[in-house]
Amino acid sequence: MVEINNVSVTYDGVEALKDVSLKINDGEFVFVVGENGAGKSTLIKLLIRDVKPDIKKGAKSSMFVNGFDLVQLKQRRVTELRRTIGFVFQDYKLIPNLSVYDNVAFVLRSIDAPNRYIRKRVPQVIALMGLKDKIRSMPHELSGGEQQRVAIARALVNNPQLIIADEPTGNLDPRTSAEMLVMLKKINARDTTVLVVTHEHELVKKLGGRLVTLKRGEIVFDGYIEPEVHHKKEASTV
Amino acid sequence: MRASSAVYLFKQGIRNIGTNHIMSIASFFILTVSLLLIGFTAIFYANINSFITDIEGKNEVIIFLDEEADDEYIEQLGEKLKNTDNISGVSFYSKEEAFEDIKKDMVNAEDIFGYIGDESPLPDAYRIKIDDVSRMSNTLYTINSFDHIEKVKAPYDFVNILTGLRSIISVILTVILVLLIVVSLIIISNTTRASVDIRRREIDIMKFVGATNTFIKIPFFVEGFVIGLGAGTAAVLITCFFYDKLVTLLSTETTLLAAVGSNGFIPLDSFLKYIILGYLISGAVISAAGIVHSTRKYVKV
Numbered sequence: 001m002v003e004i005n006n007v008s009v010t011y012d013g014v015e016a017l018k019d020v021s022l023k024i025n026d027g028e029f030v031f032v033v034g035e036n037g038a039g040k041s042t043l044i045k046l047l048i049r050d051v052k053p054d055i056k057k058g059a060k061s062s063m064f065v066n067g068f069d070l071v072q073l074k075q076r077r078v079t080e081l082r083r084t085i086g087f088v089f090q091d092y093k094l095i096p097n098l099s100v101y102d103n104v105a106f107v108l109r110s111i112d113a114p115n116r117y118i119r120k121r122v123p124q125v126i127a128l129m130g131l132k133d134k135i136r137s138m139p140h141e142l143s144g145g146e147q148q149r150v151a152i153a154r155a156l157v158n159n160p161q162l163i164i165a166d167e168p169t170g171n172l173d174p175r176t177s178a179e180m181l182v183m184l185k186k187i188n189a190r191d192t193t194v195l196v197v198t199h200e201h202e203l204v205k206k207l208g209g210r211l212v213t214l215k216r217g218e219i220v221f222d223g224y225i226e227p228e229v230h231h232k233k234e235a236s237t238v
Numbered sequence: 239m240r241a242s243s244a245v246y247l248f249k250q251g252i253r254n255i256g257t258n259h260i261m262s263i264a265s266f267f268i269l270t271v272s273l274l275l276i277g278f279t280a281i282f283y284a285n286i287n288s289f290i291t292d293i294e295g296k297n298e299v300i301i302f303l304d305e306e307a308d309d310e311y312i313e314q315l316g317e318k319l320k321n322t323d324n325i326s327g328v329s330f331y332s333k334e335e336a337f338e339d340i341k342k343d344m345v346n347a348e349d350i351f352g353y354i355g356d357e358s359p360l361p362d363a364y365r366i367k368i369d370d371v372s373r374m375s376n377t378l379y380t381i382n383s384f385d386h387i388e389k390v391k392a393p394y395d396f397v398n399i400l401t402g403l404r405s406i407i408s409v410i411l412t413v414i415l416v417l418l419i420v421v422s423l424i425i426i427s428n429t430t431r432a433s434v435d436i437r438r439r440e441i442d443i444m445k446f447v448g449a450t451n452t453f454i455k456i457p458f459f460v461e462g463f464v465i466g467l468g469a470g471t472a473a474v475l476i477t478c479f480f481y482d483k484l485v486t487l488l489s490t491e492t493t494l495l496a497a498v499g500s501n502g503f504i505p506l507d508s509f510l511k512y513i514i515l516g517y518l519i520s521g522a523v524i525s526a527a528g529i530v531h532s533t534r535k536y537v538k539v
């Protein structure tokens with residue numbers, strides 16, 4: 001669960017987020033859209049504590065992510081927070097000289113997970129992403145969509161409560177972008193909260209759901225939009 | 239940390255060396271050369287120091303007495319010398335002894351001694367040792383003020399030069415050592431920074447999935463330690479090989495060294511263990527320090 005009240009982020013005098021308040025319940029799926037420089041990446045960095053919330057005196061600021069109080073959070077507990085979040089990088093960030101299996105296992109090995117668990121869990125998530133046949137492949141042998149699914153498998157492998165993706169469809173063609181978002185919806189259906197930053201406005205409109213729009217560091221829209229069922233059908237038949 | 243994780247991180251470090259083999263080889267050679275420069279500077283200093291100590295230890299002053307000094311006076315003077323500050327090992331060297339010694343040295347020159355006869359033409363003398371060479375001039379001044387002194391023979395200038403030389407050499411070599419260490423640190427820091435850059439992606443992933451700083455850094459340390467220990471070992475082998483060669487080469491000059499009172503070069507065996515420890519420890523420490531420096535900026539959760 002995410003609960004942000006009146007939080008700002010300032011980079012050397014530049015206010016990237018202004019008095020933002022946002023509540024995301026467990027199991028929700030949220031799209032975040034906005035122009036370049038609107039503060040989308042900053043919002044994500046705030047959630048994974050890559051930047052610190054700027055607490056103003058007087059303003060009743062507070063911020064909780066998965067039960068962690070980010071206003072009070074000690075530096076050494078940042079790792080604990082991050083282990084409850086799965087992160088999908090825009091450019092996938094797969095490690096080129098590691099196989100699909102090792103790329104996914106890399107996450108668990110990095111956080112001191114037992115070997116027995118790694119051997120059981122890694123093939124599970126890879127299969128869940130439909131990549132069973134590619135488990136021994138190297139990243140360069142995969143298509144863009146497959147690489148992105150490895151990135152999602154990697155975000156999922158530690159059973160996070162929240163998955164965050166920063167423009168995961170940025171480098172994909174429209175069709176694979178759609179597949180990608182559908183894949184994230186599937187994960188959401190298994191009770192993981194998902195937050196996706198995207199500029200695929202058309203796709204978002206077709207899929208529908210909760211939409212948060214950022215503009216110059218402020219949330220200017222936060223609500224539900226209906227899926228455009230007809231358009232979706234047309235798109236998939238073309 | 240689990241044992242399996244420790245093994246994994248260790249393997250990662252080793253893997254890094256391989257993935258990054260050009261950088262690893264470069265670091266290895268640079269570090270080996272730096273260590274050798276540091277090592278030979280230290281060994282050179284140790285030898286110079288030992289030469290000077292040898293020569294100083296043998297520094298003997300001979301006090302020749304004039305003809306008018308009688309037995310009673312000679313005895314008085316002996317006591318006086320013993321009570322003088324900065325003097326030890328006072329021994330009387332009679333003219334007869336001196337004459338015998340000369341005869342022994344010149345076995346084939348009996349003809350000459352025939353002319354001279356049995357009476358020693360040499361003066362009586364005292365042999366003394368100076369404790370603190372740096373205060374020698376004061377002590378000599380005191381001795382010269384005693385009566386019936388014909389001449390004081392002291393390796394005064396030579397010792398003075400050596401003592402001065404030692405402090406100059408100490409300063410110069412210390413500066414060189416410090417510079418060498420700093421330069422190696424900078425080079426190692428830069429090579430590992432390149433290694434950190436190559437693994438930026440892995441570091442980013444590790445940071446975002448909640449890996450601890452320790453976990454992120456251990457492979458870099460393993461990489462640095464292994465390269466450092468490797469370079470240290472190479473430096474030990476090269477030093478042992480060349481030091482013996484060098485000593486053999488220069489030993490033709492040891493007669494010269496012996497003439498000025500030195501025992502010659504320090505034998506390798508007597509400092510081998512310091513060399514091994516010194517090289518391995520400095521190799522590992524320089525590497526590790528370079529890595530701490532290069533990862534500090536990037537590897538921070």
Ligand SMILES: Nc1ncnc2c1ncn2[C@@H]1O[C@H](COP(=O)(O)OP(=O)(O)O)[C@@H](O)[C@H]1O
Binds near residue numbers: 014015038040042
């Ligand atoms: N590290 C930074 N230092 C200074 N300014 C930054 C930094 N990161 C982002 N900004 C600024 O903050 C604003 C929001 O950036 P960002 O969150 O990356 O926007 P978005 O992801 O929506 O394009 C922009 O004006 C950007 O220039």
Ligand SMILES: [Mg+2]
Binds near residue numbers: 040041042
């Ligand atoms: Mg962005």
